[in-house]
Each structure stands twice: as C-alpha cells, then as structure tokens.
Amino acid sequence: MKTNIFLLGVLLIIISCGKKEKKSSEIIVDLNVNKIDNPFSKSMLPLMFLDSIKDEFKGFVNKDSCFVMYLNTVSSRDVKNAIKEGKLKKQNSDSTLTKIYALSGFNKGKQYYIIDSNSNKNFSDDELVEFSKSITHNENYRDSFNIKRIEVTKLSGDNFHNQETYLQFLPAPDYFTYKKETDEEKFKHSLQLAALKHDFLYGTFRANNKEYGVGVNKGLFGDEIIFKNANTKFYPPNHQLFAKYKPRDTVKLDNKYYRIDSLSFYPPKLIIDEINNLEFIYGFRTNDISKNYVINDLKGDTITLKNLAKEKGFLLLDFWGTWCAPCKELTPELVNLHQKYSDHIQFASLAFELDPKPVLEYTKTNQMNWYNGIIKGKPKSGDMSSPIIGGLRIECYPTFIIMDSNLNILYRTCGGGDNYLGLMAFLKSKFE
Template sequence: MPKSDYSYETYSKGTIHTYKRKTTLFPCANIYDRKIIVTDKEAKYLSSFRFKDYWLGEQILNNTVYDFSYQALDNTFGAIYIKPKNISFRKDEIFNAQFMHFTEDTIALGDGYYKIDSINRKISKLYLRKIKSKEEKYGQWVGNYFENRIIEDLENGNFSTDVVIKEKKYTLIDFWGTWCGPCLEMIPRVVDLHNKYPSTLGIISIANDQDKNSVIQCVKKNKMNWTHGFVDGRKNNKIYSDLAIQTYPTFILVDSEGKILLRGGQKEFDKIENLLK
C-alpha cells in the first residue's frame, strides 16, 4: 500500500500539538466501531489506516543496548517496542509482538522489572522506574501477571478470574465475540484443546458482545463447557484498554499464579500445546 503524508493536532493543558506522520490506507471490512451497527453490505466499504512511522531511541541497561520504538497518536497511549539492539528483524518484522508493551505497562529488562511511567509531550523522553513488588508487575504481556478481574457470567452472576486461574496448572483466557468470524472458526480448536487437557488446562472465555442470549446459544451449540464471561460491547470497559485487546480472538495463557506465558491470536494459539506438554 502507498504511504501518504498526514497531519493532525492534539490538545492538552491549554496547548495544541501538531504531528506530521506517514500513514497507509487499506480496505478493512472486519474492523469497525462496536457502537455502530453496520450491515454486511456497508462493511464492504469500510477502511482503516495504519501509521508507517514511529519514534526511535536507545538506552543501555545492564551493559545491554536496547532499541526503544514508540507508535501512537500522541504520548497518552501507544505501543512501545523494546528489544536488545543485537536482535535483528526483517523490515516488516520490526513491530514484533514478543517485544511490544503499552504505556503504564510493566516489562522485564535485564535483571529486573521496570514500570513504564510516562512519555513526555514532545515524545523525546520515555520514563522507566525499577520495581520490586509483584503487585506492580501486572500487565498485558509475557512475563507480567494477569490482574484479578470480577467478570459478569452468563447467568447474571459474577466470578473472580483469580479463583478460576488457581484451579488448574494453566488457564487460557480467550477474548472473543459471536460477531467475529475468526473467533467462530477457532471454537472447534479451543474445544479440542479443552477436551485433550481436562486436568491441567482451564479456560475463561470473555465475550465482547451486545446480546448475551447470542453468546449463550453459541456456547451451548458448540459445547464450550468451561467458564464464560460477558462484557457489553456497547459500553466502555477497562478490561479491554488495560489489557490492550485490539484484535479478536486474543488468547492469553497464564500459569496458576497468573503469570502470562503466551499472548497472541490464531498463530500464537499453535504454540499453546507445546507449553502444556
């Protein structure tokens, strides 16, 4: 896709900030605002864009040089990619999920854990703080801990994710929706995995949907016999922003302590069984 020049402004604390970026536009019928109802015919004309540039810097920690890349609209929320400088990728692999973090996340670097506190307004400085307590190690990515959540179930009650996670050696947390084609395609594979490792693997499926009855019917039809949660897609919910759930399905595999062992989509799902053996 061709790159285009794009300029925009943000406003914060009485100051207007202007950014000049490189973007690319592409057809994207499967991604749309969950608050807006569109027909299949209308979805064919939807499009999306992605930034094709990023801010880049480096820092030495424990005698290792790290590359820091940041991609977002401004300094308030975005993806931060941190990797040792001696690890190389092809040009199209620079933003690899293994090294991706988000602002206010916690990451493992060298011999310790660091909190990503903030980025200054000019996006010229990234502030890290070394931490020690497990409570500060909650985050979205491998090596972080999955913070306990109270989730609405399909029977109008609630459950604690920590309680479910402690029941088995491993727990797969599945973010999905009945409106999501790739999610529906993955259901048989998730069912097979559940049936193959009943004593060691628990599953929590959290549906981002608008109709709980649709979720209930889908669960019954496909014999998804595990723990299910429901989040109304028409309402803002911190679980998606806190965990940076941007694509569906998203799978997060944790151990009995809640430590994240794997995170990703359909491609990462293929690696789960190797971790369970």
C-alpha cells in the same frame, strides 16, 4: 555591600532550586522519525473533499473532472481538547496549517492524483501519479504507489511544530459506503483517496550495560510504547512477548524494572527511571503475574481468575467474540482441545460483546461446555476501558493466555494458523 551579597546568595539558591536535577537512575531517550521495522499497526486515514475548488489553488489537470481533497495532520479532536484544557487559544488554532492538499481526478482514460508536497497550493510543480481506475481490484495494488516523505505541521500541547512524516497515498473508492448516489456523486466518490501512515518515533538507550531500542506511536486510544533489544527486530503483534506500554507503566528489561516516567512528542523524548526495592508488580506478558481480575459469566454472576484456576491448577483464557470470524473458525479446534485437556486445565472463554444473548446461543449451539463469560464493550471499537482488557492488553482477537493457580502467565498468543499450533504444542508439552 553585605546586603547585595546576601540578595545575590538568595537569588542563586532560588535559581538552583528551580532547576530540575537529573536523577541518577533517569534515562533520557531522544526520539526520531523512522519508518523501518515499524511494530505498530499502520493507520489508514481518508482524505476529505473540499466543498468547492477555490481560486487560491492553481495547476489543475482537466478541471471539470477533478476534486481538491485534504488530509488533516492534526485531528480536530486534539485541537478541541487543547482549547478545552486551555493549552491552545481558539484564535491560534489555524486549521489551514495542518492540511495536506491533493488533487484527485480523471483524464484521458487514466485516474491520477497530485499531492501538494510543498504546500504552495499549486499542483503544477508536484508529481502527477497516474494509474488504471481498476487498480484496486489487484491484490497487491499498494505496491504500485511510493511512500512520500513530507514535512507537516503537528500539535503538541500548545505548540504547532514541523515534523517529517512518511505517507503512502492510495486510491480508496470503497473506503466509505453509500446507500444512494447520483451519477455525479458516484464519480466523485470513485476518486476517494486515503493515506497510509508508515512512520513512528524511534530511539535507542543503554541500560544495565545493554543497548535497547524503543518505538513510540500516538495511537487511536492513547500513546503506545514498545521495547526491544537494539540489535534485533521488534516482535510481531502475534508473538507472545509482544507488548505495548503506556506512560507510567512498568517494564522489565532483563532482570530489572523501569517505570516509564514521561513522554513528550515535542521535543520527541522519552524518560524512564530504574525502580529499586520493588516488592511486587503485575504484568501482561509471558513470565509476568496477572492481577486477580473479577469477571462475569453470561448470567451476571462474578468470579475471580484465582477462583477459576484453583480447582485444576491451570487456566486457559480465550478472548473472543461472535463478531470475530477467526474466533469462530477456531471453535471446533477449541472444543477438541477442551475434550483432550479438560482434566488438567480450566477453560474460560470471555466474549467482548454488548449483549450476552448471541454469546449464549453460540456457545450452546457449538458445545462450548466450559466457563463462558462476557466483557461488556462495543465490538471492533478498540475499547480498552475494561480492567481485564486494558490490564492484559487484549488488542487482538482471539487472544489465548495460559496461567497457573498463582496467575503466573505461562503462555500467550493470538490468532490462528501457526499461532494456534503454538498453543496446541504448549498444551501438549505441559500435560502429555
């Protein structure tokens, strides 16, 4: 009897040790699919043509003038990575589960499409959407197409699971460009469709006696997390307080710091922890402190941000590229700003380019007579691997950041128009 009681006690200890205790500072945020006030860039995904129409499909409209297309709800890259990492067995990676099928065609002078919303491979019981073949010539043609709520198959780790999504299917005859086409190929490509994703994950939580909202999205280059006060809208991407975070980042909510502990897409859940006794933290938003990044000039010589800023006490960073039309449109304005404020603030234009030669030529021709550097990267790639690009979250070109000699971020904005006027107003208020 004593032996049994002892074994029972040991078993209870093992069970209790195996349970993960919720930390007192841990905040668990349940996430749900949402499409209202989406703060993320909406991704446009092309549908792919099936090589041939198979017998399993039914309900065709004018079969000689239509094609079956599909959209993968799980990228082949994610499936391959899951198999490579041992999370998913190859025999379990059934790609037919993750496809939305569509019929795209031409009939009686009208273009049309049908989305197989109920996944039965029969188009006769789904909505037929008709439109003029020239509709994409209209500036606001997207407004003519409804957003569809569809239940799709997603992959998280080793789990396929169902999840709602909101997609807008659009004609996209110019999505791909072709050098040479036969008449048959030209007709086929004129029926190209693409899907615009409208949804993201959203949840609310309470911290420091305040209510917050958080948006989560799986972006092209990793997970994206954005916070806001629950009773306000998300900041637009060009706002100086707009910020995308990643798992393990630290975020400041009012006067307290929290670390993003983990993110799960199935079940959709975000866990953050309050950080106590924090001595120092670097950031990328206004009122944060930047790391002292090392940058390269066009000759390959290096310098730190602090060394650039120390002479005049202030530093204006201009992230741009010769491939960026809005950047080049602002060049004359930037030259004027430099002439006006060069005694008060150090200018540093950092081009995101593969080759310094076009940068050197452009800066000389356009009299950009200040510090010019280069950050090696492929233009328009969204590559965030550079320490300064990733660390300061440079996702929009041009981006302007103003710092003091201690690298306190005083102001940031991106783009022209009102955003550039805001930069000018800040410089005027600071130095006039």
